[in-house]
Amino acid sequence: MLQNFFKRVSQSPTNPSSKAAAREFDVADLYRGPVDVKDAFASAVPLDEKLRQAYFWIVNHAVISPFYDIEYNEGASQTFPVGERGNLVQLPSGQSYCSFVLMPLLTFAVRAKCLLVGGPGRGKTSSAVLMGVLAGYPIQEVRRAIQKGQPQMTISDLLGSPLPSDLIKAQSIDQIGIAWRKWLGMRVKIIDEYNRIPTRTQSSLLTLMSDNYAELYDQTLECPEAAWYLTANDDAGGGTYQVIEALRDRIDVVVKALHFNSRFLGELLERIEAGIRPEEMMPAQILFTAAECDQVHREIRSIPIPAQVLRRLEFFASQFEYCESAAFQFEYKTKDTVKLSGIDWQQISSAESGKDKLKDIGAQTKNGVSVRALMTTLMFVKAMSYFRGAAQVDLEDLRQLIPFVLHDKLVQDPDCPFFESADNASFRSDKIGWIRRMFDMSCAEYDRLQLDRDDPVLKMSIEFEKGLDGLEQREVRKRMVEIERLLKSWSGSRKFYGHMYDDVLKLKYLHQRYTNYLRWLTWKE
């Protein structure tokens, strides 16, 4: 029976590698009896398991999106070249996931902001609605709470209106009561076609998204921590209004709604004939209460990121900001300087010399990675590890997740020689593949430099972090000399890459801290 099919939740453990929780006999025995209510103990299911059950219910029963583009392997996997260009089809040997379902779910878990892009009718809004239902809201409430972007949308439409009686009676502006819109208090917020919202209204949305409060007539409404889902038919500025950059920057991850695979038309037919809407059939045992959402968030934050994995991210992120021709002073040699100056990027980038532009991934972008993007990356990789039931973040988690976070953050320079090669031309349109390729190149470079084995800047940083208390002048001078020697060894090379730029700045920072300390020691003595 089709209804029963929709009620079915994947059996635990959904990822057998993760540990199962032990259950003690207690008063819960009260609820065992003639009626089989195994689900009565659903609350005893670890929340990461519940999250996986929710994922598998959505991919198996709700969203027909048979794309396993987040690939994990356990051992060797099989690969098959297809087509004239020999495009590779890989059959992953580990549990792999569909980004269109997984990313919104991780967004729900970490209460982030997710942009779903893709053509009309690809299930973007439906996917967002499922997240609202997952948070325990009635389907009608979720649908009513969707903010539908349209050119006439006003701030009042979005936030609320002053009470008419107060407008007449009030002696001062703070006496005007506001009828806030109900959606502001929800833990899942959905903005449909956000690129059709007028620019002025976008600005009020920005305050809400960035600072989590709404403001009208000097009155503010603090909103609960929420997961945001924004949809857009065209991410490349094809909406009615240009999306303000600050708003775009607030979006944490971008997911593409892929096409409908016509091999699954039969499933669509079954749903039509049975009159079934999956979002109305979501099993209760995968719904998350507010307390459970808080708990999931806490548990995700506690997932550790090993130093080796963090170092790879540092190395990757450090390669994008450096721009040799941007400034005279070393600290300002950044792409940000170029952007703020308004100078044509082509003019600057063509002046870059001395580097292999095919190998330098920094040459492929027009900007660097922001702090917000890095924080989002850290949170999402933790969430990914949590979702997989792992005890700590794995390098593969970082590799798989980073393209979705940086999708709209890294601005590609399509004129970079890297994209001229036939093998790389497709990366001009495939941003996910492009960012993942850059990460792979970064890791290859990291391995070539043997930084896991020999990273003098890391050694100096660790030494410094032990503290300056009790350090004698002789030792301080010795460390300063070591910094100077290292800088001298680099100064002869003509090839100066982004990661070295960050290293040099770090060395300068350490040298300055030691200099200040040395001055203080001299004064003290």
Place this chain on the structure above:
Amino acid sequence: MFEDQRDALNALFRSRIKQGAKIDSQAFAEHIRTRIVPCVEAISLVLPERTRLSTLELFEVSLDLFMVGHFENESKTPHLYRLWSEHLPKLAKHLACDPRRVAGSLSNALIKIEMQSSHTAERWLSHVETAAQYTESVDELLNLGKAAAWLSGMPHYRTSAIAAMRLLPKSLILRLLEMPLDLNEPDIHTSLEKMVVDPWYSILGSNSSDAMQVRQVGHCGAFVGFGGEMRKPPVVTANEGMLVASDGQHVWQIFADRFGAVTQRIDLSPFHENKIQKKTDPRLTTGGLIRWGESQLKRPDLANASSSAFDGGTFAVTIPTSFQVVLFAQTAPLAHSVIPAVKTVATPGVGA
């Protein structure tokens, strides 16, 4: 309302009959009309989109119950009838979220509680009815049910029920304990912790040594012919910190606290030993005087007791002419307990 699901529901009913279930179709139709329909109607007002799923699940849960003979005779499980006809419709908010879990769990619980005592079932329903409206989720409701079971007179669940209670919001705990909501109780959780350790700890009453006196706090055990468990007048002893009673054929562990006293059968060798604790406190004299530190209690009806035992908190006494075990503790008056002692603690019926 069931029109569009008629085929599915009929198929479900037929599949159960095929499995060999003997279900009176007329009684089931009456059950649908008087119990399922009110629930579904209530759900349709709260979460209309869950009506279809809820109908299906309530139908299945009902079949589960009919298959094992419930709903056949109202006098057999009167509280189950009340749960479905009066209480479940009021829980539509939770029922809509997870019909099988809510209806199934509460039905299972009520069947189990009713097997222990009709009074306990009555109290449990009353607790659930009073506090359920303040619960926010199904988990909260079920934790409330667990806590209510203990408060209704199931002391064997005390530790785990308190653990479930600690998951509830403070206001709900206060409602369950029938304490004022504005009670200046700095840490209700600390009190709950004390109740785990000390079965006679009183939240509202004084726990100072001045207020402590030896008092009768309950009784348990009854003649098998009157619906009890004992075939012969029992004797008691203390075994590894537990109070146990035996009628010579079977052994039961005695659980007692401020909210009730029960026996639970355990797998131990039966015993006939008749020991009276006369040398250490608490002690019982041949004349029926209980001495416990500075406090004492005269109970002539317990003169010539057949056995007594102490587990560190509760003092159990039996006499040769009764099927009951009488329980004493050094505690503040039970009138301060949440459930008035008079409901759970009757004057022990000495003599069968």
